[in-house]
Amino acid sequence: MRAARLIKMVLLLQSRPTMTAAELARELEVSERTVTRDAQALSEAGVPVYAERGRAGGYRLVGGYRTRLTGLGRGEAEALFLSGVPGALREMGLEDIASAARLKVSAALLPSLRDAPRTAAQRFHLDAPAWFREPAAPALLPAIADAVWDDRCVSARYRRGESEVVRELEPYGLVLKAGVWYLCARVCGTGAGTGTGAGAFRTYRIDRFVGVDVLKDRFSRDEDFDLPGFWSAQAERFARSILRAEVVLRLSGTGVRNLPYAVDPVAARDALAGVPEPDGTGWVTVTLRVESEEVAHTQLAALGPEAEVLSPATLRERFAAEAIRLTELYGRREG
Numbered sequence: 001m002r003a004a005r006l007i008k009m010v011l012l013l014q015s016r017p018t019m020t021a022a023e024l025a026r027e028l029e030v031s032e033r034t035v036t037r038d039a040q041a042l043s044e045a046g047v048p049v050y051a052e053r054g055r056a057g058g059y060r061l062v063g064g065y066r067t068r069l070t071g072l073g074r075g076e077a078e079a080l081f082l083s084g085v086p087g088a089l090r091e092m093g094l095e096d097i098a099s100a101a102r103l104k105v106s107a108a109l110l111p112s113l114r115d116a117p118r119t120a121a122q123r124f125h126l127d128a129p130a131w132f133r134e135p136a137a138p139a140l141l142p143a144i145a146d147a148v149w150d151d152r153c154v155s156a157r158y159r160r161g162e163s164e165v166v167r168e169l170e171p172y173g174l175v176l177k178a179g180v181w182y183l184c185a186r187v188c189g190t191g192a193g194t195g196t197g198a199g200a201f202r203t204y205r206i207d208r209f210v211g212v213d214v215l216k217d218r219f220s221r222d223e224d225f226d227l228p229g230f231w232s233a234q235a236e237r238f239a240r241s242i243l244r245a246e247v248v249l250r251l252s253g254t255g256v257r258n259l260p261y262a263v264d265p266v267a268a269r270d271a272l273a274g275v276p277e278p279d280g281t282g283w284v285t286v287t288l289r290v291e292s293e294e295v296a297h298t299q300l301a302a303l304g305p306e307a308e309v310l311s312p313a314t315l316r317e318r319f320a321a322e323a324i325r326l327t328e329l330y331g332r333r334e335g
């Protein structure tokens with residue numbers, strides 16, 4: 001433990017011109033007295049750590065000393081690619097590994113480039129969770145993440161409706177979508193049973209897992225598996241699977257432009273594909289797939305007078321009744 005801390009202290013001093021005892025104590029999560037003892041130990045071991053006293057003092061390395069302890073380990077290198085998603089790293093239990101990797105990279109950079117991580121962080125930031133939702137990391141996420149990194153099979157219990165199902169899975173990848181974690185995995189053939197899709201790739205919401213055992217067996221990863229491509233296809237397939245009803249509507253030019261912002265993007269794209277020429281008033285008629293009439297009412301209300309529902313009749317009557325109520329409401333004048 002102390003050896004790792006001493007190495008980290010050297011890397012910190014190598015990446016910055018001078019650091020105070022308080023700064024080092026904060027980074028190393030120790031007391032300032034421990035920092036003093038560690039600096040003395042490094043000096044006795046031949047590392048030229050110099051302490052400058054006074055208000056502007058601190059610790060620094062003398063004579064451009066460079067350590068060679070900057071080689072990235074495999075876990076650090078992998079975590080470094082996720083360093084733009086700090087919340088995700090923290091939830092998967094990889095925050096400390098990524099921090100060590102960033103420190104090693106900073107220490108290896110030329111002095112003129114050492115502010116690159118800071119300047120990049122001030123210009124780009126990825127905020128993955130959705131609005132209006134308190135993000136909660138699933139308790140089993142770190143164990144699943146470990147299995148994903150290590151290509152280890154898992155025996156998982158998850159909720160499906162009112163029952164629990166047990167599956168052996170090959171965990172290929174994790175996806176964070178709008179604050180919700182998903183596992184993309186292949187169902188193991190052994191013990192899967194008939195009709196369970198053995199050998200098929202599936203997607204599971206991790207917050208529905210109730211138990212996960214990481215097995216000793218490693219699986220051979222299919223090198224042709226493309227996680228971003230698989231997720232994109234699955235997401236589009238899911239979006240289409242819930243669009244079980246149809247609405248025929250007329251759209252103005254403004255309605256056509258705003259449709260993708262009011263309804264599911266996949267549904268909007270399908271509806272506007274090969275859209276016919278506008279009629280004499282500049283409006284077009286399209287068929288839109290929707291999840292339900294209730295959802296369609298909520299979504300299409302956002303288009304206001306730029307959309308006219310032609311069918312189903314029940315939805316058209318609902319909009320007509322609301323139009324009358326709005327006319328009565330806004331037609332009132334206070335005397």
